[in-house]
Amino acid sequence: MTRTLIKNLAPLPDGTVTVAGWVDTVRDQKKVQFVILRDESGAVQLVNPATRELGDDADDAARSALALTETISGLAHGSMVRVTGELKHDERVKLGGLEVKIASLEVVSEAIPETPIAEDSSLDKRLDWRFLDLRRPEANLIFRVQTTFEHALRTWWVENDFIEIHTPKLMASASESRAELFELEYFEGKAYLSQSPQFFKQMAQPAGFGRVFEIAPAFRADPSFTSRHATEFTSIDAEMSWVDSHEDVMQMHEQLLVAGFTAVVEKHGAEIEAAFGVTVAVPSLPFPRIPLAEALELVKARGYEVPRTDGDLDPEGERQLSAHVREAFGHDFVFVTDYAAGIRPFYHMRHEGDAGLTNSYDLLYNGTEISTGAQREHRVDVLIAQAKEKGLEPEELEFYLDFFRYGVPPHGGFGMGLARVLMLMLGLGSIRETTYLFRGPTRLLP
Amino acid sequence: MTRTLIKNLAPLPDGTVTVAGWVDTVRDQKKVQFVILRDESGAVQLVNPATRELGDDADDAARSALALTETISGLAHGSMVRVTGELKHDERVKLGGLEVKIASLEVVSEAIPETPIAEDSSLDKRLDWRFLDLRRPEANLIFRVQTTFEHALRTWWVENDFIEIHTPKLMASASESRAELFELEYFEGKAYLSQSPQFFKQMAQPAGFGRVFEIAPAFRADPSFTSRHATEFTSIDAEMSWVDSHEDVMQMHEQLLVAGFTAVVEKHGAEIEAAFGVTVAVPSLPFPRIPLAEALELVKARGYEVPRTDGDLDPEGERQLSAHVREAFGHDFVFVTDYAAGIRPFYHMRHEGDAGLTNSYDLLYNGTEISTGAQREHRVDVLIAQAKEKGLEPEELEFYLDFFRYGVPPHGGFGMGLARVLMLMLGLGSIRETTYLFRGPTRLLP
CATH class of the missing domain: 3.30.930.10 (Bira Bifunctional Protein; Domain 2)
Known part of the structure; x- marks a missing residue:
């Protein structure tokens, strides 16, 4: 798989890249969609100009564009996706000064939309x-x-x-x-x-x-x-x-x-x-x-x-x-x-x-x-x-x-x-944070 | 402890060194005693001119020499000793082309003289x-x-x-x-x-x-x-x-x-x-x-x-x-x-x-x-x-x-x-040889 780790995008010239990871957030605006994609090495912004409806003269490309827009609208946090697109360096992009314009997006593994934990979940729940x-x-x-x-x-x-x-x-x-x-x-x-x-x-x-x-x-x-x-x-x-x-x-x-x-x-x-x-x-x-x-x-x-x-x-x-x-x-x-x-x-x-x-x-x-x-x-x-x-x-x-x-x-x-x-x-409060999977008298799972 | 590992003796100039390890073999000849000392890095020959008896005019040095000779005669295979002596490079010595003439030898830990295993012991016994x-x-x-x-x-x-x-x-x-x-x-x-x-x-x-x-x-x-x-x-x-x-x-x-x-x-x-x-x-x-x-x-x-x-x-x-x-x-x-x-x-x-x-x-x-x-x-x-x-x-x-x-x-x-x-x-016959301490259905010890 010719996948590029997100941390390795910055030194690349503008051009076609493939990245893969999980959906961190989706900002689904009327005219444009943004996806923050995360992998083991970092996060990158993906961008897609939204196609919301088809005209009567819609061709295959327009139909693909609509399908892509709808796929992005339906992306659940955590779903694993593989994306090919055009890398573009742009200093205005806060996240690393670059973004990838999506050409194709494959949902490799769909996540359940409801996430069981949130930022304020208790350590035990986490x-x-x-x-x-x-x-x-x-x-x-x-x-x-x-x-x-x-x-x-x-x-x-x-x-x-x-x-x-x-x-x-x-x-x-x-x-x-x-x-x-x-x-x-x-x-x-x-x-x-x-x-x-x-x-x-x-x-x-x-x-x-x-x-x-x-x-x-x-x-x-x-x-x-x-x-x-x-x-x-x-x-x-x-x-x-x-x-x-x-x-x-x-x-x-x-x-x-x-x-x-x-x-x-x-x-x-x-x-x-x-x-x-x-x-x-x-x-x-x-x-x-x-x-x-x-x-x-x-x-x-x-x-x-x-x-x-x-x-x-x-x-x-x-x-x-x-x-x-x-x-x-x-x-x-x-x-x-x-x-x-x-x-x-x-x-x-x-x-x-x-x-x-x-x-x-x-x-x-x-x-x-x-x-x-x-x-x-x-x-x-x-x-x-x-x-x-x-x-x-x-x-x-x-x-x-x-x-x-x-x-x-x-x-x-x-x-x-x-x-x-x-x-x-690291100044953390518990070894439960620094243990891959903590084991205690009442914890054997997962 | 200013101990030299045996593998590090060769590059040293002739002179005083301290080595420590266990007694591999003792050759207790009438006029001279040889001890093969082994440590985690190798083996070296120690040599001592034997003093078998004291004359009437024996001084402290002679008494020390006799004591050293008797200590060496009594060394059990496996005992841990610390030796200070004169390193001498000598191509005639088969073992590494050097030997150490013993000035002092301290038995740090005595071994039981009878060893429970020999070269031909079964793997299980070993x-x-x-x-x-x-x-x-x-x-x-x-x-x-x-x-x-x-x-x-x-x-x-x-x-x-x-x-x-x-x-x-x-x-x-x-x-x-x-x-x-x-x-x-x-x-x-x-x-x-x-x-x-x-x-x-x-x-x-x-x-x-x-x-x-x-x-x-x-x-x-x-x-x-x-x-x-x-x-x-x-x-x-x-x-x-x-x-x-x-x-x-x-x-x-x-x-x-x-x-x-x-x-x-x-x-x-x-x-x-x-x-x-x-x-x-x-x-x-x-x-x-x-x-x-x-x-x-x-x-x-x-x-x-x-x-x-x-x-x-x-x-x-x-x-x-x-x-x-x-x-x-x-x-x-x-x-x-x-x-x-x-x-x-x-x-x-x-x-x-x-x-x-x-x-x-x-x-x-x-x-x-x-x-x-x-x-x-x-x-x-x-x-x-x-x-x-x-x-x-x-x-x-x-x-x-x-x-x-x-x-x-x-x-x-x-x-x-x-x-x-x-x-x-390594071309060995069993993982029992390549496991630090093997565990099997009938083996939990040592």
Whole structure:
């Protein structure tokens, strides 16, 4: 099909072109008809001089003209059409300074005239009709940004000798805890959906892979209905061998993000500004690092007392800390480090000489946590003791503990939620906007 | 950690270096000790002049030398060590023409001395200990090839304006058929694991995304134990709008593969030849295309009668056809086109004027099917009729059928199994070798 994408019309000389996409709007004036046609790359104005009736001496051309006019009058919003016509550059046309005079128009797929969602529909209603909601140029932009961001991350990893792995999502036991775990029938037995690739990306370390990454779904049977949680989400994961501490992981993490943000700013910075009114900035290196204990003090000094009793930051605490960091360092990111062992998983390595603290971090971006990283405990006896301390049964973890029995290098890594990064980058209110098809406790459709 | 990867030693001048990895072998001779150290990038010989006993006048240096010798004597295969020493280029050293004279050696993680698998262990036993099995240089190479291949595919897609999507793996109903479907408890109800991203990548077409791709897990509750099947596999998927027929899909598909193979040959061609004894070739364009009916005739002419009664090729038929294609066209790939409607899913578009045939293809590579592609039926009334014809309940497919009611462009795409491509590219016998952690009816561990 010799179709031209709308974004590629501008550089073409005036002349015959074929475009294809969906009908955005029709202005059906008495003497002239205008159609705004949209495709994956943009929108263009189509124009047709209206033929409203036939004279007695009407010839075939006049009859065709009448038929075309009537077809255009009957076009429903959303119908897919293929149009051939004369491209004409005309500075007076607001939409891109060009229009296409229709020679022929084929309705390839008719839409139901009544659209089930409108601009003011609720988010939930829009998600019911996500495939129509995604036609909005801003929604389309989100996933083009996602594409650019992910590709830049992977390119950075590939250039830095990371191996891409695909870890199994079907497991014989829980990867983190038995809470939030989906269970399924698996032939004669049971299986569980992976809550994170944690165990399997760690497996790559005794396997001698050195450095690995994965971008893949993870599953949490989490009954939360917040704007930040989903039962299925895309997890960005990396793990690397021969780290000295979580500092090595943070350095990898921040360089990676700089690569991702640089690509997004270069390719979509102006579009993002126009669509969402936010200026995406490439973060400077290094990102600020603040130990959790100090972070709690900083938040308190701002007049906010974190109500949680476990010593972790709550969402408002995260926002307060990020506000402080923006004021003090002019930075959108902050690594909160050295979390207490009590609020970290059993596999996080503890401080040498202070078992109450871990070699771990959370990464906050624009006021919200997007990632957790850590150096992992690689000494199997310590690991077993820490698992027991958390009330886990070492017997259930045998396959995992085996990874540490035949030689394993010190290692660390992080997991990061893709939809959260995009939400915060684009200043949106919910990961439901930045997830292609959101899954929650009450949403499995479409 | 100022660690040098073993592959980066060669260009360095003689002098002090630190390397880290696992002990491959120890040759503990009376006067000298050799250790082959391996890391993710290669192997290097370490050397230590043995100190077997202390004289009466032994100083600290002598005592250290004895301790080092004893440590090396006690090194178990697989233990992770960090070594600082003097790099020396020496053409007489078979392994890379260099060695490192050990100054200090730290055992970072001790391995159990008895290794549970050996070179002659069965594949099943090796999979029980996959993290050790993956330490073999050939196994490591497989996943470096995978990384390069996937990155080349994604780069091609990104350069050709495809959007990367992450479709949900949790669904409210079956995507293809109720057979081979995993069911799970989902809060108060049931969910199913996605058998393919088919419906959701098609959703991107009415959503106006134009062209999309995804590399992600897919799940089949398939009780097969063949070398080509798994219950969880990585599916490579693409879908594009405004195709005229499956020919457009095949053109995209073959260009994509050329990009992937070119990258693999450039980066790993020599290594693959050395490790597996196969020469990976970049396929020439276009790939041969043979209608299924003709393919069956060609196979028959070779003296093989396909025993299946449904008119499809069986595995031996695929091998015979590929042998023919190699002889007749010198090509490793062949698109088998125009499958009968009876052996294709309901959403494949039928030939205009011959509803018995579909606008579809299978792609065979080195004798085995790696992919199925097609133009999709986008007319909702035809789609419903075809679903009913296959015994499906349109009521269960309502969410999918909605995609076609508000305007949808003609479209098509393919799904391709990553592990199969790698298996056939590297001349291996099973996708279990080319899957990081294989999942089958009796395998959920590790």
